[in-house]
Amino acid sequence: MRSxxxxxxxxxxxxxxxxxxxxxxxxxSGYDVAAVLAGLWQGAVAAPGSLEQSLRWALxxxxxxxxxxxxxxxxxxxxxxxxxxxVGGLGAVAAPLLLPDLPPAIVIPLALLGGIIGGxxxxxxxxALKVWFNSDEVINTLMLNFIAVLLIQWFTTGPFKDDSTRGxxxxxxxxxxxxxxxxxxxxxxxxxxxxxxxxxxxxxLVERSPFGLQSKLVGSSPRVAAWQGLRIRRIHILTYLLAxxxxxxxxxxxxxxxxxxxxxxxxxxxxxxxxxVAIVGLLRVPGALLAALFFGGLQAAILFLPIVTNLPxxxxxxxxxxxxxxxxxxxxxxxxxxxxxxxxx
Amino acid sequence: xxxxxxxATAAKADAIVRCENxxxxxxGFQALQPTSLAFAPGQIHALVGQNGAGKTSFARALxxxxxxxxxxxxxxxxxARAPTVRQVRQLGLDIVHQRFTLPPSFTVAxxxxxxSAKKHGGAFFSFNALARSWLQELKAAGxxxxxxxxxxxxxxxxxxxxxxARALxxxxxxxxxxxxxxLLSPSGVERLFARLRQLRAQGxxxxxxxxxxxxxxxxxxxxxVLRGGRLVLPPTPxxxxxxxxxxxxIIGEMPAAVPGASPREDxxxxxxxxxxxxxxxxxxTRQSALEPALxxxxxxIEAGEILGIAGVEGNGQRSxxxxxxxxxxxxGGSVHLLGQDVSALTHHQRRALGLRVVPFDRLTQGASLSLxxxxxxxxxxxxxxxxxxxxxxxIGAMRRAARAALQQFDVRYDSLEQAAGxxxxxxxxxxxxxxxLAAAPQALIAxxxxxxxxxxxxxxxxxxLRALKEGGGGILLVSSDLDELFHLSDRIQVLRGGRLLGAFxxxxxxxxxxxxxxxxxR
Numbered sequence: 001m002r003s004x005x006x007x008x009x010x011x012x013x014x015x016x017x018x019x020x021x022x023x024x025x026x027x028x029s030g031y032d033v034a035a036v037l038a039g040l041w042q043g044a045v046a047a048p049g050s051l052e053q054s055l056r057w058a059l060x061x062x063x064x065x066x067x068x069x070x071x072x073x074x075x076x077x078x079x080x081x082x083x084x085x086x087v088g089g090l091g092a093v094a095a096p097l098l099l100p101d102l103p104p105a106i107v108i109p110l111a112l113l114g115g116i117i118g119g120x121x122x123x124x125x126x127x128a129l130k131v132w133f134n135s136d137e138v139i140n141t142l143m144l145n146f147i148a149v150l151l152i153q154w155f156t157t158g159p160f161k162d163d164s165t166r167g168x169x170x171x172x173x174x175x176x177x178x179x180x181x182x183x184x185x186x187x188x189x190x191x192x193x194x195x196x197x198x199x200x201x202x203x204x205l206v207e208r209s210p211f212g213l214q215s216k217l218v219g220s221s222p223r224v225a226a227w228q229g230l231r232i233r234r235i236h237i238l239t240y241l242l243a244x245x246x247x248x249x250x251x252x253x254x255x256x257x258x259x260x261x262x263x264x265x266x267x268x269x270x271x272x273x274x275x276x277v278a279i280v281g282l283l284r285v286p287g288a289l290l291a292a293l294f295f296g297g298l299q300a301a302i303l304f305l306p307i308v309t310n311l312p313x314x315x316x317x318x319x320x321x322x323x324x325x326x327x328x329x330x331x332x333x334x335x336x337x338x339x340x341x342x343x344x345x
Numbered sequence: 346x347x348x349x350x351x352x353a354t355a356a357k358a359d360a361i362v363r364c365e366n367x368x369x370x371x372x373g374f375q376a377l378q379p380t381s382l383a384f385a386p387g388q389i390h391a392l393v394g395q396n397g398a399g400k401t402s403f404a405r406a407l408x409x410x411x412x413x414x415x416x417x418x419x420x421x422x423x424x425a426r427a428p429t430v431r432q433v434r435q436l437g438l439d440i441v442h443q444r445f446t447l448p449p450s451f452t453v454a455x456x457x458x459x460x461s462a463k464k465h466g467g468a469f470f471s472f473n474a475l476a477r478s479w480l481q482e483l484k485a486a487g488x489x490x491x492x493x494x495x496x497x498x499x500x501x502x503x504x505x506x507x508x509x510a511r512a513l514x515x516x517x518x519x520x521x522x523x524x525x526x527x528l529l530s531p532s533g534v535e536r537l538f539a540r541l542r543q544l545r546a547q548g549x550x551x552x553x554x555x556x557x558x559x560x561x562x563x564x565x566x567x568x569x570v571l572r573g574g575r576l577v578l579p580p581t582p583x584x585x586x587x588x589x590x591x592x593x594x595i596i597g598e599m600p601a602a603v604p605g606a607s608p609r610e611d612x613x614x615x616x617x618x619x620x621x622x623x624x625x626x627x628x629x630t631r632q633s634a635l636e637p638a639l640x641x642x643x644x645x646i647e648a649g650e651i652l653g654i655a656g657v658e659g660n661g662q663r664s665x666x667x668x669x670x671x672x673x674x675x676x677g678g679s680v681h682l683l684g685q686d687v688s689a690l691t692h693h694q695r696r697a698l699g700l701r702v703v704p705f706d707r708l709t710q711g712a713s714l715s716l717x718x719x720x721x722x723x724x725x726x727x728x729x730x731x732x733x734x735x736x737x738x739x740i741g742a743m744r745r746a747a748r749a750a751l752q753q754f755d756v757r758y759d760s761l762e763q764a765a766g767x768x769x770x771x772x773x774x775x776x777x778x779x780x781x782l783a784a785a786p787q788a789l790i791a792x793x794x795x796x797x798x799x800x801x802x803x804x805x806x807x808x809x810l811r812a813l814k815e816g817g818g819g820i821l822l823v824s825s826d827l828d829e830l831f832h833l834s835d836r837i838q839v840l841r842g843g844r845l846l847g848a849f850x851x852x853x854x855x856x857x858x859x860x861x862x863x864x865x866x867r
Contacts, residue, residue, distance in 0.1 A: 208737035210727035217724050221713035226672060227704045228725040229693040 008287070011280055014326030015294075022319035026311065035309050040316070043304025044297030049185075050304065056186030056258060058296025059195050060085075060250040060267065064274035065281065065288040066202040067123075067246030072283055073206065074239040075219030080126055080141025081247040082271025083148030084119040086264065088248025090152060091118025092255045093262040096175035097160060104178045111179065112194075112252050119248015120241045122148060127240025131233045145271070152264045160262070171263040179256060186258030198249060203285040205242070215239060247271065269317075273299070276324045279331060295320075360419070361386040361550050362407070362438065362519050367416035369402040376402040379416060380576045382569060384519070389541055389551045390580055391565030393558075394595055395799040399574040400554045401443070404521045407552075408440035409433035420519065439512035440521040445504050449497035453507065454479040456496050461514045486510045500659050502533040509540070513549070520544070521552045524797070526560055530657040530825045531859065538564050556799070558588045558595075570594045595800070620684060621645045622819030623669065623700070623788040628678035630664050630843075637843035639664050641678065644838060644845060646788065646819040651810065653834030654823045654845075657862050661843040662823050663705065666792050669821065670702050671695045683787060696725075701786035703777055703794050705823075707770070711777040714766030718758055719747035721765045722780045746783075754779035754809070771802030778809055789813060792823045807833060827855065 027033045044054050064081050071078040091114035095107050126144060129135040153170050156162070160172040182188035206212040215235050218225045225232055250270070259266050277295050281287030302316040360383035369377040377399040384390050394400050406413040409430040418425045420436040428436075447456040454476045458465060465478040476492040483490060488510060490503050499507070505525060512520055522541075526534045541551055541564060555561050561568055561583065568586060570578035578594050624645040632638045639661050646652045656662060667673035669680055671692040679688045682698050690698075704710035712721045723730065723743045730743045744761055751758065754775045758768065765773060774794065781789065791810060795803040810833055814820055824830050830837055831853045839846040839861040846861050 204737050208740065210731070210738065213720055213724045213727050213738070217713055217716060217720070220715045221709075223710050224713045226692070227670075227702060227710045229671075229691070229696040230725065231691070231693050 007282055010330070011282060011287075011327075014330050015280070015323055018319055018322035018326050021322055022315075025318065026315060031311050031315075032309070036305070036311050036315070039305045039308045039311070040301045042308065043301030047304065050300055052185055052187050053300040053304070054293070054297040056296070057270075057299035058292045059186070059191055060254060060270055061274050061277050061295055061299075062195055062289050062292035063198050063250040063253070064247050064271060065277040065292055066198060066285065067243035068275050068278035069202065069206060069281070069283050069285065069288055070215070070246075071239055071243045072278060073212075073219050074215040074235065075222065076130070076236065076239060077138050078123065078126065078141050078240065078243055079138060079272070079275065080123060080144050081243070081274055082269075083141070083145035084122045084244040084247035085251040085254070085267065085271050086148040086152050086262075087122040088115040088119035088244075088251030089255045089262045090155060090251075091115045091248060092252030093160065093172050093175065096179045096256075097172060100176055107179050108181070108256065111256055112249065115248045115252025115255070116245045117248070119244040119246070119251060121244065123240045123244025123247065124237070127237050130240070131236050149264055152262065156262065156264070162261070169263065170265065172261045174261045175255070177260075180260055181253065182257040184258050184260070188257070191253060191257055194249075194253065198246065199285055199289060202246070206285060211235065211238060247274075269320075273320065276320070276327060279327050280323070359386065360384055361421060362552075363419040364407070365417050365419075367403065367406055367418070368414040369399070369406050369411055370414045371402075371411075376574055377406070377413075377571075378574045378576075380571075381416075382576060382579050384550060384552060384580060385567070386518075386550050387545065387548055388566040389545055389553060389564055391561045391568045391583070392552060392554045392571065393556070393561055393568060393591070394571035395801070398571040398595075400571055401523055402574075403571065404440060404523050404552070404554060407433075408438065408521060410440070434515055434517070437516065437518040438521070439515060439517035439519075440523065441505065441508040441512060441525060443523040445496075445508055447496045447504065447507060447511070449495070451496055452476075452493050453483070453490055453496065453499075454492035457482070457492075457507070457511060457514070460511050482514070483510070486513070502529055502536070502658075505529070505537070506540070513544075517549065519550045519552070521554070523554045524556060525553060526555065526557065530659075530862075531827060532657055532862065534560065556797075558591055561591065562588060592800075620648060621681070622648050622683060623790075623821060624681040625665075625669065626679050626681065628668055628675045628680060630668060630673060631676045636661050636664050638676075639668065639843045642840075642843075642845045643678075644821075646821055648787070648817050648819050649814055650835045651814050651820040651822050651833050653830035653837040654821065654840050655827060655830050655837050655858055655862055656825070656840035658825050660840050662792070662840055664843070665840060666702070666705070666790055666821075666823060669790055670700070699784075699787040701781040701784070701789050703774075703781055703789070703791040705792040705796075707773050707777055712765045712773055715764055717762045718751065718756075718765055718768075718776065719744045719761040721776060722747040722750050722783075725780070726783075750779040750783050751776065754782075755805070771798050771805075774798060774802060774806060778806065782809065782813060785816065786813075786818060788819050788821075790821045790823070793825065794822070795824075795826065795829060803829075827858065831855075 023033050023036070026036055043050055045051060064085060068078065068081060092111040094114050095110040099107055099110070122144060126137050126140040129140050130137045156170045156172055162171055162173040164173070181190045214225070214230050217228070218230060218232055218235050222232065254267060255262050273295055277291045278288050280291040281289070298316065298320060302313045305311055305316060306313050363383040365381050366379040367377065368375070368379040380403065392400050392403065402411065405411045407418065409428045409432060412427050418428070420433070420438050423436060425432060425436060447460065451459065454472070457479055458475055465475055479492040483492060488506055490499065490507065496504065509520070525537055529537060541553070544551060553564065565583045567580040568578065568583050568591065569576065569580045570591065572595065626643050628639060628642045630639045636659055642665065644652060654662065654665065664673060668675050671687070671690055671694070675688055679686050681687060682695055682700055685698065687695050687698065708714065723746055727738060727743070730738050730746070732739050747761060756768070756772050756775045756779060758772065765776065768776065794810065795806045798806065807829070810820060810822070822830065822833055835851070837849040837853060837858060839849070839858060841862060849858055
């Protein structure tokens with residue numbers, strides 16, 4: 001338990017350092033650091049509605065990061081959550097748009113299922129390429145992100161075009177209010193319940209299932225896994241399907257929740273921030289949930305800050321980027337140190 | 346002993362390397378107590394002791410790899426206090442490690458250029474010129490290896506020769522070899538020893554860390570013994586010592602009995618398991634990069650039998666194990682497990698039928714060093730530990746099962762949560778045995794099960810394998826240690842160039858088997 005606490009504290013070091021560096025940069029550029037700091041606090045926590053706004057971003061971050069945890073534990077670097085999220089949104093928006101006359105009790109589960117399947121399929125493409133052609137997953141998942149954006153653009157200018165516009169904002173028509181799980185605030189009991197269920201499911205999967213333990217072995221020692229007769233391909237395929245399913249579910253919740261429609265530009269960095277969330281959470285479900293709250297707050301502040309200070313929102317993106325950079329550096333540094341001490345023995 | 350001390354004192358005067366009160370500690374663990382000793386020039390010195398006796402720590406301190414806690418060295422009469430690897434090399438001392446240090450992805454020429462004190466290229470060089478000049482260098486050293494070969498593709502013996510050549514290229518006068526024979530075949534050991542004698546004739550002083558007494562007696566001019574981090578015998582001429590005396594010094598008091606013996610005794614074994622447990626019929630493989638292809642290999646292992654596979658390493662042992670386990674497909678012929686043709690089945694499916702494996706390399710194939718002990722033991726069987734409603738795993742039951750298995754095989758550990766990498770070699774091998782033998786397998790493949798283990802751990806592994814055999818299991822034992830094969834096998838077959846040569850029944854004729862291994866005509 002103590003080592004768990006120590007590990008959590010260690011994870012905070014890069015975050016603190018990122019803020020220090022970021023603020024040094026702001027100060028050097030002539031911004032009022034105190035005002036930015038106050039604005040950050042306001043935007044994430046203190047201003048009216050800001051906590052709700054933080055939670056609004058924490059929820060999708062949490063769900064996507066659950067899938068990232070699974071891939072990183074299996075040793076796969078899937079950076080395609082962004083695309084999986086979009087295709088999940090596409091799968092989710094289909095039912096409400098095509099079956100508007102059916103009751104919500106049928107359409108909403110169908111939409112959620114559509115999101116899960118859409119995300120899983122999109123991720124499954126990268127998984128299949130990896131397993132059967134040993135094709136690099138980093139490249140494939142990254143490129144599938146671009147294809148996903150173009151796919152959505154085709155849908156939003158074609159079959160799912162919003163007829164009230166000329167398609168310039170690349171979005172589908174709004175879905176009927178009866179199918180929505182939340183208003184535009186993005187926080188509701190229904191959404192919270194779904195996130196809790198997803199987190200519980202992910203925790204059982206990671207910590208209490210043969211898949212969870214065996215995928216960890218595949219990730220940490222693939223040769224041992226082979227000599228132990230684990231079905232590595234199966235584990236890999238499952239990993240990708242599950243990761244995509246979580247991202248797709250998050251995409252579906254965006255459509256049924258705050259957005260009310262599918263828009264390509266609504267969440268441009270969510271799938272990437274979720275990777276940082278998973279790593280800051282030490283690839284554990286409770287850790288990722290806490291990290292999601294933190295980065296949700298940061299996201300809320302990013303949107304709020306330009307209102308109260310003259311710092312552009314990209315200022316905080318710098319901090320976000322620094323966090324990702326330093327976390328990765330720490331991750332690699334510790335792995336090197338571990339392997340060094342291993343060869344010492 | 347008095348005579349030995351006298352010799353050591355005499356050697357001190359003109360010693361090439363002298364240590365005063367060298368001590369090494371890792372964290373709180375005192376690996377080497379303050380130790381003073383001296384090595385006379387122009388001889389082959391052996392340093393022996395069990396695993397954990399402090400041999401490697403001593404060698405590393407001497408070579409400048411670890412900083413000693415206290416003490417000082419004199420190399421060629423010059424004092425070096427806590428020197429770096431570079432300083433030590435400049436003084437003429439070098440080390441060939443147990444695990445080789447040349448970068449695996451480099452070509453031979455690149456690797457040698459990188460580490461050698463003598464540079465063949467300038468600041469910029471063409472690869473061809475580099476390869477050409479190193480080719481000459483290698484030929485001069487009597488090494489048959491292409492400078493364009495990748496280090497990772499080299500057989501162990503060649504990689505080791507390269508390491509020795511690397512050290513000598515830096516004009517080492519005192520060369521430490523850390524367990525150089527651990528990974529070599531018997532004939533490889535012969536060639537290594539010939540090379541060492543040749544170096545001695547050239548005036549190089551050698552310090553060789555060894556495990557096997559027969560090798561010590563064969564090669565060493567003097568022997569020093571470490572036990573539990575203490576020097577119990579300073580360098581003493583080997584002619585004054587018997588193997589019996591030495592083993593007494595190495596082991597200390599003999600253990601009353603090897604602990605954790607006979608794990609199968611209390612298990613319920615079907616009274617009679619008969620028939621062929623594991624077989625290959627005319628099995629062949631495609632050519633691989635590292636080993637000759639298997640050609641028409643046929644073997645059959647009965648219940649209650651140990652079939653030993655002897656052979657110089659790199660003659661198809663890995664391919665043989667791979668096709669029997671299902672990690673590699675057969676190109677022709679078939680593999681049978683308990684009477685069933687399993688040629689098309691995966692390793693997973695063969696395990697489900699009752700096959701278990703102790704892999705060649707416990708560090709990279711046998712156990713995950715970063716995962717906790719209990720996961721290492723139970724992960725393969727995880728589906729068995731589902732709760733009644735099969736929704737999730739019963740972690741408590743998994744940990745209990747792991748604890749029981751580890752206890753049965755007398756694995757010494759602090760906590761079930763500790764990473765397997767923290768275990769010593771012997772304990773890690775016990776863990777692997779505990780896992781593989783937990784289900785009382787009907788067929789076991791044991792590949793080099795005691796490589797690198799000390800006396801006590803080796804005895805334990807042998808006892809476990811014998812117990813499994815007596816319980817009716819069929820065992821394929823692949824080993825490059827003839828003593829081990831003679832101890833355990835009911836029959837021995839020799840693998841040479843991918844072909845399995847005739848069966849040798851006991852009593853085993855060391856000569857005949859040795860000749861078959863190297864293909865000598867009689």
